[in-house]
Amino acid sequence: MNLVTNNKWIGQRTIRPDGMDKVTGRAQFAADTTMPGMIWGKVLRSPHPHARIRSIDTSKAEKLPGVKAVVTAKDIVDFPIEKGAVMLGIQDMRWMCRNVMARDKALFPGHPVAAVAATTEAIAAEACKLIEVDYEVLPWSIEIEDAIKPDAPILHEFNKFDGKPSNIAGRLEHKKGDIAEGFKKADVIIERTFTTRPVHQGYIEPHACLISVAPDGKTTIWSSSQGQFMVRAMTAYLTGIPQSDIRAIPAEIGGGFGGKTIVYLEPLATLLAKKSGRPVKMVMTREEVMRATGPTSGSKSTVKIGATKDGKITAAHGTFYLQAGAFPGSPIRGAAGCSFTPYDIPNLLSEGYDVCSNRSKVAAYRAPGAPIGAYAVECVMDEVAEALKMDPLDFRLKNAAKEGTKAAHGPTFPRIGYIETVEAAKNSDHYKAPLGKLQGRGVASGFWFNAGGESSAQVNITEDGNVVVTTGHPDIGGSRAGIANICAELLGIDYRRVSVIIGDTQTIGFSNLTGGSRVLFASSMVVTQSTEKIIQTLRERAAKIWEIDPEAVKWEQGAAHPVSPNAGQFEPLTLQELAEKAPAMGGPIGAGVQLNTTGADGGFGTHVCDVEVDVDLGIARVIRYTAVQDVGRAIHPGYVEGQLQGGVAQGIGWALNEEYIYTKEGKVDNPGFLDYRMPVCSDLPMLDCIMVEVPNPKHPQGVKGVGEVPLVPVMAAVANAIYNALGKRFYALPMSPPKVLEKLDEPTRQAAE
Amino acid sequence: MAKVHVTTTINGEPMEFLCEPSDTMLDALRGTLNLTGSKEGCASGDCGACSITLDDRLICSCLMLAVESEGHDIRTIEGMAQGEKLHPLQQKFLEMAALQCGICTSGMLVASDALLKKNPDPTEEEVRFWLAGNLCRCTGYDKIVRAVMETAAEMRAQ
Numbered sequence: 001m002n003l004v005t006n007n008k009w010i011g012q013r014t015i016r017p018d019g020m021d022k023v024t025g026r027a028q029f030a031a032d033t034t035m036p037g038m039i040w041g042k043v044l045r046s047p048h049p050h051a052r053i054r055s056i057d058t059s060k061a062e063k064l065p066g067v068k069a070v071v072t073a074k075d076i077v078d079f080p081i082e083k084g085a086v087m088l089g090i091q092d093m094r095w096m097c098r099n100v101m102a103r104d105k106a107l108f109p110g111h112p113v114a115a116v117a118a119t120t121e122a123i124a125a126e127a128c129k130l131i132e133v134d135y136e137v138l139p140w141s142i143e144i145e146d147a148i149k150p151d152a153p154i155l156h157e158f159n160k161f162d163g164k165p166s167n168i169a170g171r172l173e174h175k176k177g178d179i180a181e182g183f184k185k186a187d188v189i190i191e192r193t194f195t196t197r198p199v200h201q202g203y204i205e206p207h208a209c210l211i212s213v214a215p216d217g218k219t220t221i222w223s224s225s226q227g228q229f230m231v232r233a234m235t236a237y238l239t240g241i242p243q244s245d246i247r248a249i250p251a252e253i254g255g256g257f258g259g260k261t262i263v264y265l266e267p268l269a270t271l272l273a274k275k276s277g278r279p280v281k282m283v284m285t286r287e288e289v290m291r292a293t294g295p296t297s298g299s300k301s302t303v304k305i306g307a308t309k310d311g312k313i314t315a316a317h318g319t320f321y322l323q324a325g326a327f328p329g330s331p332i333r334g335a336a337g338c339s340f341t342p343y344d345i346p347n348l349l350s351e352g353y354d355v356c357s358n359r360s361k362v363a364a365y366r367a368p369g370a371p372i373g374a375y376a377v378e379c380v381m382d383e384v385a386e387a388l389k390m391d392p393l394d395f396r397l398k399n400a401a402k403e404g405t406k407a408a409h410g411p412t413f414p415r416i417g418y419i420e421t422v423e424a425a426k427n428s429d430h431y432k433a434p435l436g437k438l439q440g441r442g443v444a445s446g447f448w449f450n451a452g453g454e455s456s457a458q459v460n461i462t463e464d465g466n467v468v469v470t471t472g473h474p475d476i477g478g479s480r481a482g483i484a485n486i487c488a489e490l491l492g493i494d495y496r497r498v499s500v501i502i503g504d505t506q507t508i509g510f511s512n513l514t515g516g517s518r519v520l521f522a523s524s525m526v527v528t529q530s531t532e533k534i535i536q537t538l539r540e541r542a543a544k545i546w547e548i549d550p551e552a553v554k555w556e557q558g559a560a561h562p563v564s565p566n567a568g569q570f571e572p573l574t575l576q577e578l579a580e581k582a583p584a585m586g587g588p589i590g591a592g593v594q595l596n597t598t599g600a601d602g603g604f605g606t607h608v609c610d611v612e613v614d615v616d617l618g619i620a621r622v623i624r625y626t627a628v629q630d631v632g633r634a635i636h637p638g639y640v641e642g643q644l645q646g647g648v649a650q651g652i653g654w655a656l657n658e659e660y661i662y663t664k665e666g667k668v669d670n671p672g673f674l675d676y677r678m679p680v681c682s683d684l685p686m687l688d689c690i691m692v693e694v695p696n697p698k699h700p701q702g703v704k705g706v707g708e709v710p711l712v713p714v715m716a717a718v719a720n721a722i723y724n725a726l727g728k729r730f731y732a733l734p735m736s737p738p739k740v741l742e743k744l745d746e747p748t749r750q751a752a753e
Numbered sequence: 754m755a756k757v758h759v760t761t762t763i764n765g766e767p768m769e770f771l772c773e774p775s776d777t778m779l780d781a782l783r784g785t786l787n788l789t790g791s792k793e794g795c796a797s798g799d800c801g802a803c804s805i806t807l808d809d810r811l812i813c814s815c816l817m818l819a820v821e822s823e824g825h826d827i828r829t830i831e832g833m834a835q836g837e838k839l840h841p842l843q844q845k846f847l848e849m850a851a852l853q854c855g856i857c858t859s860g861m862l863v864a865s866d867a868l869l870k871k872n873p874d875p876t877e878e879e880v881r882f883w884l885a886g887n888l889c890r891c892t893g894y895d896k897i898v899r900a901v902m903e904t905a906a907e908m909r910a911q
Contacts, residue, residue, distance in 0.1 A: 015847050022855030023843040025790020025830035029856060032789035202890045204794040204802055205856040254792070254856025255890050286795040477853045477891060638850030642892055646853065649893030673799035673888060681894045682878075682885040 009485040009495045010701060013638040016481035017500045018252070030208035030224030030251040035279035038210065039068055041265075041272050042124035042282070044114040044131050045292060046106030049358035049666035050140035050153060053106060053113065053133060060130040061116055066123035069275035070131070071268060072114045073101040077240050081158050086237070089230065089513065091262055093237050095327035099361050100238060100267050106135065107155055107326035108359045109667040110291030112264075117272035117280045140358040140666050141167070144300050144321050147357040155326065155356045169328030170354040174336055174408035182315025182347025186306025188387045193302045194376040196715070196733040197659035198323060200295035201365050202650070202678050205254020206286060207293060211269040212279040217241055219270060221248040226260040226474055227513035232505045238267035239274070249504040250474045253514075257650070258364030259294040261515050290671035295660060296365035297322035297330045301376035303339075311390050311398045315347035316340055320373055322354060325361040330354045334369025334448075337409040338712065339377040341447040342418055342604055343399040348408045358666060364515060366647060367448040367708035371654065371715060375733070378444035378716030382723070392443050392720070393426045396606070409449075411602075417630025417694030418604035421445070424690050425606045430626040438613050438752050439623065440725025445606045446712025450705035451516030452597035456509030457526035459487065459534055460590035465576030467491065469530075470503040471523045472511025477646070477707060478639030479519045485635050486524050486701060490531045493558040493575060509594045517705025520635060521696075522597040528700045533591035541585045542573045599698025603709040605629035607648070609717040613725050615749050618741030620722050621683075622652050628690040632704025637691065644710040645687040651714020653679045659734050726752050761822040763788070764832025772819040779803045781819035782829060790830035790859045794888065801887030804860035804867075805829045811867035813886075830859035833866065842866055842904045851900035853891035860887050865901045873909055877902060 021027040058070045079086050079094040086093040097103070102111045114131050118124035139153040146152060147167040154165045161168040183189055209223035219241055225231045228248040236243045253260060265282040273280040284293070300321045307313045318339055324330035332352025340348055352369075385395035400419045406412045425431055425443060435441055458470045469487050473479065480500040488495035512518070535555045542560030543550040552567035553560050559572035582589050610624040627644045634640040657677040661669045670676045695702025715733060723729050728743045756771040763786065770785045779796075782788045782805070791814055794800035798813040805814045806828045814829075833840045842865050845851070852858045861884065868875060868883045875883070880901050881894070889897060 013848075013850065016850070018855070019847045019852065022852055022858050023839065023846050023862060024834055025788070025859045027855050028789075029792065031793065032783075203854075203856075204800055204888055204890055205792070205854070206794070253854060254794075255854045257890070283793075286797065286800075478850070636850075638896070639853070642850055642853050642896065645893035645895045646891045647893075650890070672797055673795050674797065678888060678890065679893075680885040680888060681898065682881040684881075684894055686877075686898070687893045687895045 007489055009489045010635055011637060012485060014481060014485055014495050014636065016478055017484050018475065018480055027252045029205055029254050030222060031283045033210045033222045033251065035210060035212055038279040038281050039117050039119050039276060040121040040124050041115055041117045041269050041280045042121065042128050043112045043268065044128040046102060046111040046113050047109055048106055048135055048137050049109055049142065050138040051106045051135035052138060053102060053104060054136055055134045056114060057132040058114060061127040064123065064127045064130060066119040067116060067127045068278055069117045069272045070114060071271045071275065073103045075271050076101050076267060077238050088233055088237065090329065095329065095361065096234060096262065097238055099327055100264060110288065110360060111326065115268040115272060117276050142357050142359050142662055142666055144298065144323055144355050147355050155358065167356045168353055169324060169356050172332055172336055172352050174350045175348065176408045177347030179315045179317050179347045179349045183306045185308065185314040187309045188384055189304065189306040190380055190383045190387060191302065191304035192380050192731060193300065194379065194731050196299045196372055196375060198295045198298040198359065199654050199658045200290060200676065201257040201259035203255030203257060203259055206284040206289045207264055208283040209265050209269050210279060210281045211266065211273045213270060213274040217245050219246045221246060221266055222251050223266055224251045224253045224260065226253065226256045226476065226515055228474065228505050229472065229510055230261065230513050231263055231266050234263045235266045235270050239270050247504055247506045250502050253474045253476055256476055257366045258368060258515060261364050261513050264293055286673065287671040290676060291668050292360050294363040294365065296368065297324065297362050297372065299323065299372045301373065303376040303380045305380050305384050307384050307388060309388065311388050311395050313343060313345050313399045316345050318350045318373065318377060320352045322352065322369060322372065323359065323362065324354050324356050325359050326356065327361045328354055328356060330362050331364065331369030334367060335373035338370035338447045338449065339373030341407050342396065342401055342445045344401050344405045350408060366650065366711040370446065370448050370712045371651065374444065374446045374712045375715040378713060379719050382442065382720040393422050396422050396445055414601060414697060415694060416601065416604060417692050420692045420694060421604055421606040421628040421630055424628045424692055425608050425626065428608065428626055428690060430608050430624060430688065435610065438615060438725055440611055440721045440723065442609050442717045442720025442724055443607065444713035444716035444720060445604065446709055447602055447604050448517065448708040448712055449602050450521065450600040451518040452522055452600040453512040453518055454596050455511050455522035455526045456592065456594040457523060457530050458508060458590065458592040459527065459530040461534065461575065461579050463579060465579035467498045469498060469500045469527055470508050471527065472503055472508040473514045473519045473523055474502055476514050477643055478636060479523065481639055482520045482635040483523060483527055487527055487531055490528065490535065491558060491575065492556055509592065517603065517707040518600060521600050521699060521703045521705050524701055524703055525597050525699065526593040526595050529593040530591045534589060537589055538578050541578050544585060545573065546570050599696065601696050601698065601704055603630060603704050603706060605709045605713055607713040607717040609721045611718065611721040611725055613722065613740065615744055615752065618737035618744060620656055620735055620740055622718065623685055625685060626688040626690060627710050628692060629706065629709055630692045630694050630704065631706045632696045633693055633702035634691050635701060635703060640691060640706050641689045643707045644689045647710025648687050648714055649679050649684060651711050652684065652718060655715040655718035655733060655735060657734050657736050757820050759820055759823050761825055761827055763827045764829060774820060776819040778814040778817040778819050778822055782814060788829055788831050792856055792859060794856065801864060802857050802860040804863040804887065806863065806867055809870065811864055830863055833862060840866065841908055845900040845904040849896050849900040849903065851892065851896040857887060857889040861889065861897055869905050869908065873905060875905060
């Protein structure tokens, strides 16, 4: 590890490269772009939770003046079920081709059945109404309990579980030791069942794209996503256009949180543009976003933990049922794999069940699955600690995973910072502060895998001696700022001389999704290696000018210097001087590196939450919050804190208010921001952060992913705080005012006051 | 249906445009007038990403018809900086990392500016309730509230 010491830029709160555009309204998000001759696309969506599509008649819509193209499932490339999985990342194209446009069956209200492009949005919407779809309405199920009943309506007949058609699309388990033996050794055993509701990622920017297809098939896509290469590949698969003909340009992305790691509109707009010969723009309404994209799973979990009198966990068993929505693929890996990972548990069984039901297909949401699992595990941890009369943080410390612990999902941990997060929480002013009437304090921990994977970078020195860095990952939370800090540090120049650009698919090498908390980890590796190559070139050029050996030249503070007076007496050659001399000294200076990065260590956090309960209204308010996290190395502390604070705010929403509510007809009844209640500014206190820095030994700057861990502990921390305030445990989310009021009987009120 | 001719003032400039009677002010700004700094997050007045001022009053431009701007004074994010000089709120948002994805930032800045014009010395609670109509999903609001408070303090000191 070549950790840079005495940093000038790493660890500084520099101004982000894209900041000026965003505070002046200049930044171009997906819906902000237009093209000459552009027309508008609209989607016709199924009103039914479950229906066989007997026929679709688009003739009346096609005749409406202004309509330029209509597409249905027959225009989308089919990936037949029986031919087996065709995977792109975690997505199976057999499900994707049916999710972007219903093929034989519509599987949730909002499932696209046709799309229209017309000269105005109003005409396109009018044309959608003229499309006649003959549906055979089928029985449906949304909730997990309904979907796993023996007589439940089956979404996918081909899917078998225990040899019979089933909505259970998969099961995974992580196992260690023997739980039966482990529970025998326990003095205290607590088992509880929890439910959580589906919640949406809640990005403020609806999905949008603008797509042009030339008569030769050359396609240009402007869209907002968490990966322009994912957009290109999925669009190529679903339209049959080769990837080399598709230039996917990443617009600024107005929030994603995992929800923009798949496509919805791009294949439809591409086909409409191809058919009509006109650029097609499509923008979802908020209602479409809520009905037909994301959310994450609702869940039902049972967790059992046993411990000895002196506080040692002997065994744990978790069973996590997660809604996948219309197609297989709920995040059971995160639920089963992350929830027990902060602890060294000798006997463990963690099982996940993937359950299809008639609601929109889940999309990733910040540490997918892990917050659902951690909610159940961390609430039971609180109860076990209470039964043992132990401080809940001491109980965690006693069982904490550390270097050498073998996690049930596979890895043996290198040096990790989990214990440091618990100790920092325990030593915080917050944990020691007194509580008032009707107030309570809760704690919880969390883990997320983090990720490496493919990244590409190109670093070029401009003719005037400044720097342009191009990477291939949409910047969702400030990664450009981190990259500028690192590149400036390595080159020894002011960070304002480094411009950081996100390349499109045809100008930068393949780079995997912005997801898994991988972007700064992976892209700083390729940027570091590219910059090191450039520094080598600069040393060689200076050596040539000075007629000395390149090994006798060092790069410091933005200039080449002789390594010592013995090497010769020369005035330093600055980056500008070497850039000016470049044409005569071997040509342009630049370097690119492409890697499949490895070494992304998982991340741990421990949170402390205080609530105050209004016993008249049932409102639980978070009044103080501290998130502690091992962040590896905070390259830009402002945006690391921002990740922690943003994750906490989403978790508070999940804990206290957010939920999908369904009508008895199986439709989402709250598809807007008024009724789907995300935290607003007046709901929250300041969100304190303690960044513990245990550098990742496998990364040149010590970086660990930081974006997802901070959502994982939150719901349990809030639930444990409410228990501490009221003496009542809640086993279901959200703990919204009506649910809290329900439990507030007179004795509880009196005891709490 | 014939389009309607509207004469108005936008960011201090006299402006004329044609719109459908059903077009919202946000449609006109983002469409005909090509001022895409105001964003559409919900089209129902719940998210505040389209915040503008009408005769110095903070409104959601998605809840106002474009024809209603006739004869009025409209201000948007594009009018906040004076040439190369950023408004102190814009500068402070940059310095304090009070934005992540940036989609809510235009609305946050316009709303915060409207607050400080009315109340140059707001408490944290006043800032939080004033901005309760502007959703941000990235930041948890912490740095936004701090940036507004700090800007207010600096502006008062000047």
